[in-house]
Amino acid sequence: MSAVLIADSGSTKAEWCLIDGKKKKTILTQGLSPYFVTGLQVEQVLKESIVPKLKDKWPAQVYFYGTGCSNPGNVKIIRNAVKAVFKKADVFVDHDLMGAARALCGKEKGIACILGTGSNSCYFNGKKIVKNSPGLGYVLGDEGSGAYLGKKVVQYYLYNTFDPDLMDRFNAKYNVTAAEILDAVYKKPLPNRYLAAFTMFLAENRGHYMIENIIEDGFNDFFFHHLYKYRESWTLPIHFTGSVAYAFKDVLKDMCQAYELQLGRVIKNPMEGLIKYHQQH
Numbered sequence: 001m002s003a004v005l006i007a008d009s010g011s012t013k014a015e016w017c018l019i020d021g022k023k024k025k026t027i028l029t030q031g032l033s034p035y036f037v038t039g040l041q042v043e044q045v046l047k048e049s050i051v052p053k054l055k056d057k058w059p060a061q062v063y064f065y066g067t068g069c070s071n072p073g074n075v076k077i078i079r080n081a082v083k084a085v086f087k088k089a090d091v092f093v094d095h096d097l098m099g100a101a102r103a104l105c106g107k108e109k110g111i112a113c114i115l116g117t118g119s120n121s122c123y124f125n126g127k128k129i130v131k132n133s134p135g136l137g138y139v140l141g142d143e144g145s146g147a148y149l150g151k152k153v154v155q156y157y158l159y160n161t162f163d164p165d166l167m168d169r170f171n172a173k174y175n176v177t178a179a180e181i182l183d184a185v186y187k188k189p190l191p192n193r194y195l196a197a198f199t200m201f202l203a204e205n206r207g208h209y210m211i212e213n214i215i216e217d218g219f220n221d222f223f224f225h226h227l228y229k230y231r232e233s234w235t236l237p238i239h240f241t242g243s244v245a246y247a248f249k250d251v252l253k254d255m256c257q258a259y260e261l262q263l264g265r266v267i268k269n270p271m272e273g274l275i276k277y278h279q280q281h
Helices: 039-054 072-085 096-105 146-158 164-174 178-186 191-196 199-204 209-225 243-247 249-258 271-280
Strands: 004-009 013-020 023-030 061-066 090-095 110-115 119-124 129-132 238-241 263-267
Touching (some): 004 096, 061 072, 072 090, 096 238, 096 263, 096 271, 146 178, 146 191, 146 209, 178 191, 238 243
Parallel strands (some): 110 238, 238 263
């Protein structure tokens, strides 16, 4: 069996796995969203972070699942960059949602959702994505995502909505001024990652009613704007992947029970499922 390289890339980080027979090697790099990095930057990451760790075992096939890769122009950017480094490999580039669907559903029908730095969802019929709720990005959409929840945390802080206890906890953890926050969001690169980092404040302060409200409201927005739009949501399991989904899976479980929806798998990242999928198919 020829070596296969699989990549699962979000906005913040990318996980790579080289499969060589029964051997597996995992490599982590920065996220390679074509909305935020150029083709040359992708090549640079591959040459500096991937190639040295492969040693002499070069892949015959590369499967890249990445955020932003539903756009044909973005697919071309990634494919050309990967092909420039792995010249002899067959390169397949698809959206991270397809990666999530294959990892979560295998060849079964289901609803596949991503709740990480960003958010997305689809109805997968076991072979292809049949329906996909529009992904509007962190400014207009990304309901339930790290960027969405983190933005709420920042709003509560800047509007002085948090009670004195949470305000003290926020100041102790971040020691940041309003001007610094606004500068990072409006002037510096990758504001979505910056906002998503504040989700940690939610995870560390569970149990406080304001914290629970932010989490529940964010997930409610995701359910209402996305899951409710699929007729299949009422009859098929709803699976989740992503750091945010995994961190707050108890909330997802409670909400699915309340709305009489069938909760499927909740996994932190899709790689384990993708490895299984490509080994079987």
